[in-house]
Amino acid sequence: MASLATRSQQALRSVSRRASQIAARVSTSPAQTATYSLLARTAVASAPRQPTVQNVRGIKTLDFAGTKEVVYERADWPLAKLQDYFKNDTLALIGYGSQGHGQGLNARDNGLNVIVGVRKDGESWRQAQEDGWVPGETLFPIEEAINRGTIIMNLLSDAAQSQTWPTVAPLITKGKTLYFSHGFSVVYKEDTKVIPPKDVDVILVAPKGSGRTVRTLFKEGRGINSSVAVFQDVTGKAMEKAVALGVGVGSGYMYETTFQKEVYSDLYGERGVLMGGIQGMFLAQYKVLRANGHSPSEAFNETVEEATQSLFPLIGAKGMDYMYNACSTTARRGALDWAPIFEKANAPIFEQLYESVKNGTETRKSLEFNGRSTYRTDLAKELKEIDDQEIWRAGKTVRSLRPDYKPE
Numbered sequence: 001m002a003s004l005a006t007r008s009q010q011a012l013r014s015v016s017r018r019a020s021q022i023a024a025r026v027s028t029s030p031a032q033t034a035t036y037s038l039l040a041r042t043a044v045a046s047a048p049r050q051p052t053v054q055n056v057r058g059i060k061t062l063d064f065a066g067t068k069e070v071v072y073e074r075a076d077w078p079l080a081k082l083q084d085y086f087k088n089d090t091l092a093l094i095g096y097g098s099q100g101h102g103q104g105l106n107a108r109d110n111g112l113n114v115i116v117g118v119r120k121d122g123e124s125w126r127q128a129q130e131d132g133w134v135p136g137e138t139l140f141p142i143e144e145a146i147n148r149g150t151i152i153m154n155l156l157s158d159a160a161q162s163q164t165w166p167t168v169a170p171l172i173t174k175g176k177t178l179y180f181s182h183g184f185s186v187v188y189k190e191d192t193k194v195i196p197p198k199d200v201d202v203i204l205v206a207p208k209g210s211g212r213t214v215r216t217l218f219k220e221g222r223g224i225n226s227s228v229a230v231f232q233d234v235t236g237k238a239m240e241k242a243v244a245l246g247v248g249v250g251s252g253y254m255y256e257t258t259f260q261k262e263v264y265s266d267l268y269g270e271r272g273v274l275m276g277g278i279q280g281m282f283l284a285q286y287k288v289l290r291a292n293g294h295s296p297s298e299a300f301n302e303t304v305e306e307a308t309q310s311l312f313p314l315i316g317a318k319g320m321d322y323m324y325n326a327c328s329t330t331a332r333r334g335a336l337d338w339a340p341i342f343e344k345a346n347a348p349i350f351e352q353l354y355e356s357v358k359n360g361t362e363t364r365k366s367l368e369f370n371g372r373s374t375y376r377t378d379l380a381k382e383l384k385e386i387d388d389q390e391i392w393r394a395g396k397t398v399r400s401l402r403p404d405y406k407p408e
């Protein structure tokens, strides 16, 4: 009689055979699958390793599954040190969208000298005043703010960074520092025409989350993870300054990267799993449920509500295996079988998306669309169409039944 171990191995083999049979039916061109297998599968270290942390003079080198990466942390920048470091600086924060709001308010609360520069007739001018920035004191038109600042934090929309560059560039004089929260403008210079002056430090701190979260985590006494990079180091202090600014705007940990790696991964991630991918996946699952006679509330609860309220936070807290273990053995078995099928089906789309980021297609689309004078209303129109979809209307109703519901 086969031992228990042998029997469970046989069972596992048959399950994995079944998964590959189903996976094989998902249409993917052989060429795409080959590229994916070669690049993606081998790119991910599979051997389990204990994470290690080396701390040399405040710079942490973390071992991520065998790859060493440098990480900086807020703990090395107590408030007094931070304030002293920037005591002769004026942070001129240009643009007041989601990041301008989060980073600006955090830096101000950290006791740094911050001013905001936005165009006078725009929506941001109004929003900045609502947040307590005072015209003529801490709120100025863009050019005036740059003239007054020593550290120019370019947080205009990526399209606006390109459009305003001819007027902004001559104002970034020797001795100032040019800061971005995205590698976009500098990396895609053929399209944006943003070429920084040779005599200034050019640095990046890119919070890996919405500017709203940059603010809420800071207020909770925590900090967001950010990417940090140096494009041009004239003073020899560019990385130190970038890290200090990262702390100033509310980062907890800063992961060292390059402008190019930051922008490629950022454009890819937000179009993929973070926003576009998840929206598409939610909708596809919801529609199939509805087509099979499930009610809107059942379809919504089983697609979005359970994900955001129960299972995804468990992944965030303790990882994928923790979330699996918190679910039934029935769910675990089925999800284990279907995960590789979804991976295989999605891989070619991710390959295509990365290519579209790398070859600048995504950049050119963004520059064209968001460069229009009507960018706010054009975006609002498309977002309204999403809001009107049944899935999100059902969501409003489900949320309205929560005990802590506040009208949206």
Ligand SMILES: NC(=O)C1=CN([C@@H]2O[C@H](COP(=O)(O)OP(=O)(O)OC[C@H]3O[C@@H](n4cnc5c(N)ncnc54)[C@H](OP(=O)(O)O)[C@@H]3O)[C@@H](O)[C@H]2O)C=CC1
Pocket (backbone or CB within 6 Å): 094, 095, 096, 097, 098, 099, 100, 118, 119, 121, 122, 123, 124, 125, 154, 155, 156, 157, 158, 159, 160, 163, 164, 181, 182, 184, 206, 207, 208, 209, 210, 211, 212
């Ligand atoms: N949103 C986020 O959470 C994240 C953003 N980033 C990066 O941070 C930077 C800022 O992004 P975000 O905060 O989202 O801002 P937005 O992309 O929403 O841009 C809004 C700002 O750009 C200004 N603006 C737009 N068009 C023009 C124009 N033609 N002339 C002058 N000003 C203009 C707006 O002013 P007005 O109101 O007058 O139109 C507003 O102040 C970008 O590089 C982005 O990629 C990085 C990490 C996350």
Ligand SMILES: CC(=O)[C@](C)(O)C(=O)O
Pocket (backbone or CB within 6 Å): 207, 208, 209, 210, 211, 266, 270, 274
């Ligand atoms: C929030 C963030 O990091 C994004 C999604 O990349 C962005 O807003 O550009």
Ligand SMILES: [Mg+2]
Pocket (backbone or CB within 6 Å): 266, 267, 270
């Ligand atoms: Mg982004």
Ligand SMILES: [Mg+2]
Pocket (backbone or CB within 6 Å): 207, 208, 209, 266, 270
């Ligand atoms: Mg991002």
